[in-house]
Amino acid sequence: MRYCSEYCIEVPDDFPVEELTTFMAAARRVLLSPMGPEWAEFAGASNLIGWRYRASSEEWHYYKRSWQTHGVAVDHECLYRRERALFAMFTAGVSCIESTSYALAALSSHPRIDLISFGASEKRNCSPKKLLEWLAPLPMAAALTQALSELCASAEWKLWVDLRNRMSHRSNLPRVSFGAIGAAPPPAKPLQFAATSSTPVVEGDLESFDALHSWLTDSLRKLLIEGNNLCPK
Numbered sequence: 520m521r522y523c524s525e526y527c528i529e530v531p532d533d534f535p536v537e538e539l540t541t542f543m544a545a546a547r548r549v550l551l552s553p554m555g556p557e558w559a560e561f562a563g564a565s566n567l568i569g570w571r572y573r574a575s576s577e578e579w580h581y582y583k584r585s586w587q588t589h590g591v592a593v594d595h596e597c598l599y600r601r602e603r604a605l606f607a608m609f610t611a612g613v614s615c616i617e618s619t620s621y622a623l624a625a626l627s628s629h630p631r632i633d634l635i636s637f638g639a640s641e642k643r644n645c646s647p648k649k650l651l652e653w654l655a656p657l658p659m660a661a662a663l664t665q666a667l668s669e670l671c672a673s674a675e676w677k678l679w680v681d682l683r684n685r686m687s688h689r690s691n692l693p694r695v696s697f698g699a700i701g702a703a704p705p706p707a708k709p710l711q712f713a714a715t716s717s718t719p720v721v722e723g724d725l726e727s728f729d730a731l732h733s734w735l736t737d738s739l740r741k742l743l744i745e746g747n748n749l750c751p752k
Contacts, residue, residue: 526569531576533736534569538743545750546622549631560625560642567618572739575611578604579732583709583725591707602691609683612735616670616679619742620647623663623749627654631751634660647671663745670742675734678719685718692721 520529523536525543530536543565550558582604589597624645628637635641635653651667654660670676685692692712710728712721 523569526566528569528573530569530573533733534572534576535736535740535743538740538747539568542743542747545747546626549626549629549750552631555629557625557629557637560637561622564618564622564625568615568622568739571611571615571618572735575608575615575735576732578607578611582608586709586725605692606686609679609686612732613679613683615735615739616647616676616742617645619739619746620650620667621645623742623746624650624653626746627660627749632749647676660749663742663749666738666741666745670738673734673738675731676738678721679731679735681718682721685715689717690715692718695722 521532521534521536522528523530523534523539525536525540546561546565550561582601585593585597585601585604593601621642624635624637624641626632627634627650634657637645641649641653647667648671651664651671654664654667657664682692693715695711695713708722709725710721710723712718714720
């Protein structure tokens with residue numbers, strides 16, 4: 520963990536502190552000259568970026584430690600805590616990207632940038648996909664549009680959102696269990712969930728699943744860099 524002066528809290532070592540700090544400084548130059556209603560929307564959303572990132576990282580590390588310590592032989596209480604951690608990881612991770620998109624939308628609507636409208640309807644319907652649609656026709660936002668396009672088209676983002684939605688609105692992820700007659704069953708994997716009507720099979724070891732967290736870090740970093748580049752110097 521390392522200290523982030525923007526949030527006055529510790530954040531994970533891999534959180535893009537430098538990019539976030541540069542982005543916030545550039546956004547303040549725009550949004551506070553003059554300060555309008557865009558600032559309130561931006562300030563609330565940008566504050567969530569670090570909070571949600573830390574929450575997602577902490578919950579994933581909890582899930583990993585539980586498996587490394589106890590393996591598959593756990594009681595129902597431990598199973599509940601694992602499932603809670605998995606749910607919180609995906610919920611907070613998606614929120615981190617969505618709050619970044621909301622902050623970028625508020626920034627893009629300020630009169631000094633004046634790329635999009637961000638009224639009541641847009642505020643209720645803002646998402647990375649919607650922001651991409653709003654910015655795509657605008658040459659000034661080409662680099663940010665590219666970053667959003669890569670994010671929205673990625674298999675990783677689809678998985679983050681699908682698993683968040685499944686666990687939020689429909690059901691837990693169904694864990695695969697094995698039995699055997701005459702021999703030991705195959706070893707259980709930390710991530711071994713059957714497909715559902717809205718999610719694919721999820722299978723892997725803890726190290727391979729770390730790639731999803733790395734993807735979150737890299738995607739956030741790109742959005743912060745392009746948000747900074749959007750601001751007039």
